[in-house]
Amino acid sequence: MNSHISKTFCILAIGLLASAAVADTARAPMDWSPVRTNDIARWKAERKAPDGVLVDRASRTVTFLMEATGISLSEPTEFFAIGPLSDRSYESFGVTVASPAAIAAAVESIGVPQGVAIDPFLARMWPQGERLVLTATPYGATNAAPLALSDILDDKLAKEEGAILAQPLVYTGGARDAANRLLAATNIPCAVFALYGHGPSMLQLDGRFDQSSTYGRFAAKKAFPAGTLLEMRLAWDGTTRVKARTPTITADNAGDVLRSLKADATPGSDLFVSPSFDASVTLAHAIEVAKAFEALDGVALKMNGAPDGQFFYKAFLPDPAWRDRKGRLFQPFEIRLAADGARSFTFVEEDWSGDGLDPVLKPKTRPVADWSELPTCLAQTGEQGAKVTVAFVYAQPETPVANLTPIIKALTPRITTFYVFTE
Numbered sequence: 001m002n003s004h005i006s007k008t009f010c011i012l013a014i015g016l017l018a019s020a021a022v023a024d025t026a027r028a029p030m031d032w033s034p035v036r037t038n039d040i041a042r043w044k045a046e047r048k049a050p051d052g053v054l055v056d057r058a059s060r061t062v063t064f065l066m067e068a069t070g071i072s073l074s075e076p077t078e079f080f081a082i083g084p085l086s087d088r089s090y091e092s093f094g095v096t097v098a099s100p101a102a103i104a105a106a107v108e109s110i111g112v113p114q115g116v117a118i119d120p121f122l123a124r125m126w127p128q129g130e131r132l133v134l135t136a137t138p139y140g141a142t143n144a145a146p147l148a149l150s151d152i153l154d155d156k157l158a159k160e161e162g163a164i165l166a167q168p169l170v171y172t173g174g175a176r177d178a179a180n181r182l183l184a185a186t187n188i189p190c191a192v193f194a195l196y197g198h199g200p201s202m203l204q205l206d207g208r209f210d211q212s213s214t215y216g217r218f219a220a221k222k223a224f225p226a227g228t229l230l231e232m233r234l235a236w237d238g239t240t241r242v243k244a245r246t247p248t249i250t251a252d253n254a255g256d257v258l259r260s261l262k263a264d265a266t267p268g269s270d271l272f273v274s275p276s277f278d279a280s281v282t283l284a285h286a287i288e289v290a291k292a293f294e295a296l297d298g299v300a301l302k303m304n305g306a307p308d309g310q311f312f313y314k315a316f317l318p319d320p321a322w323r324d325r326k327g328r329l330f331q332p333f334e335i336r337l338a339a340d341g342a343r344s345f346t347f348v349e350e351d352w353s354g355d356g357l358d359p360v361l362k363p364k365t366r367p368v369a370d371w372s373e374l375p376t377c378l379a380q381t382g383e384q385g386a387k388v389t390v391a392f393v394y395a396q397p398e399t400p401v402a403n404l405t406p407i408i409k410a411l412t413p414r415i416t417t418f419y420v421f422t423e
Contacts, residue, residue, distance in 0.1 A: 030089060032069070032089040034067060034084075034095075034097070034227075035067060035227025039139065039140070040097055043097075043229070044097075049063075051098050052065050052096065052102065053103050055106045055109055057111075060110045060112075060235065060237070061234065062107050063231055065096070065139070065229060066094040066095065066097065066229070068224035068225065068226060068227065068229075068230065069226055070223075070226025070228075071091070071092065071220050074219065075219060076215055076216045076217075076219060077092065077093050078194065078211075079092035079189065079191050079192075079194050079195060080092070080152075080193040080195055080218075081193040081232070082095055082191055082192060083095070083185065083190035083191075084099065085188075086188060087188055088188070093152065093153065094232075096232075101185035103192060103202070107132070108173070112129075112130050112132070113129070114129075115171055115173050116129065116244075117175040117199040117200070118197045118198065123314070125197070125208055125303075125304065126272065126303075127170040127206070128170070128172060128304055129172040130170070130240060130241060131206070131237075132171050132234045132235065133168050133234070133237075134148075134169055134232065135148060135233050135235070137230065137233070138229070138230055139230065139231050149165045150165040150221075152222075152224075153218050154219050156216070164207060168206065169203045170204045170205070171202060173202055174202035182202065184200040184202065187200060197209050208298075243271045244273075245264065245271065245272070246274050246275065247261070247273065248275070251285060254285075254288075254292070258292060261273060262300060265300045271301040272303075274305045274306050275289075275293070275313060276307045276310045277310065277401045277402070278402070279402040282398050282400055282401065283316070283397055283404070284422065286401050289313075290313045290316040294314070309405055310405060310408070311405065311408065311418055315419050315420050316420050322419070326361065330350075330390075331348035332388060332390035332392045333346070333385070333388055333390070334348065334392050335374070335392070335394070336395070336423070337394070337395040337399060338396075343368040343369070344367055344368055345374060346364065346366075347364045347377070347385055348361055349364060350384065371407050371409075371410045372410055374410045374411055378414060378415075389416045391415045392420075393418060393421065396422065
């Protein structure tokens with residue numbers, strides 16, 4: 001969640017940022033210019049791969065050429081591979097010769113299904129896709145043994161978090177536009193393989209790695225001079241492991257659904273679940289079911305997103321401390337459905353005009369005849385309300401969840417996050 005910062009802290013932060021900018025000019029974004037142009041041309045000719053990517057359908061492998069950026073062992077590495085149009089070579093291990101789109105097309109041409117990209121706004125926190133093994137061989141080196149990812153990168157948290165670099169990668173296929181074109185082909189940072197949860201990146205580590213907590217975790221394990229050419233090989237064993245399930249929860253089938261999912265969670269499979277709640281499910285029951293899913297998430301299965309028009313399961317598990325307006329870091333919109341069916345919308349205005357470090361809260365509540373009026377309510381909250389992307393929904397425990405889901409339709413995509421409280 002975003003937070004409002006006191007005026008004093010803002011002034012200090014601006015000063016610190018300015019100092020950091022002066023000290024970090026050497027690491028500013030910069031375009032990459034190929035170093036080994038003659039060798040790149042020779043590789044393309046030898047491999048008969050003018051786009052810089054080679055497909056072998058028989059062995060289910062894709063090989064693409066990449067130049068090392070020369071990033072030092074002490075510098076944080078946020079990307080293992082970026083495309084040639086990227087300006088992030090200063091924080092990437094290598095730059096591919098081929099476009100990200102060409103690499104993605106090659107991977108899918110050997111039969112790998114397009115997966116599902118990470119998207120926090122759609123509550124898709126897990127990279128969803130089939131597993132690929134990545135190895136690297138220095139171009140031109142005689143009898144060189146292929147290098148695993150763990151031979152190239154160092155993971156500072158491997159002992160505490162596990163050897164993630166030794167695991168196969170997940171092919172999500174990366175975020176696409178309405179025409180199914182890969183965003184990373186043209187949109188900065190043009191990631192081929194980001195080392196944190198980044199939706200446009202077609203390749204992801206097999207887990208949840210948010211950018212802030214992952215920053216600084218990975219770095220080059222040994223020095224590769226800038227321009228070192230590597231043949232990167234992606235291999236798929238042909239096994240489809242992803243299972244995507246969208247069970248519908250009713251008032252009396254939660255136990256059966258959980259048992260069915262347990263049976264689906266076979267060794268070697270990746271089970272992704274996005275449940276919906278039918279008209280018979282009350283808010284109180286949805287909360288209990290959400291608790292069960294919370295216990296299973298990341299253990300037996302992976303909770304990934306929600307069907308259109310449905311709340312993500314975690315919406316039913318808000319932090320109780322958020323009920324206290326004064327203790328919140330910021331003020332979400334508040335939407336209420338009373339026991340008598342009355343609807344209301346509350347905008348908690350924050351008045352920062354005083355001398356104190358905290359704002360004066362000025363709640364403004366208005367009745368709502370129909371949920372379709374909510375966009376108008378939001379539009380009338382002015383500049384302050386325009387920055388709010390979270391809504392808290394309040395209702396009685398016995399309220400059917402179906403009475404609340406029209407709020408999602410009315411406010412999406414203007415509101416990206418919902419939490420539901422009982423009153």
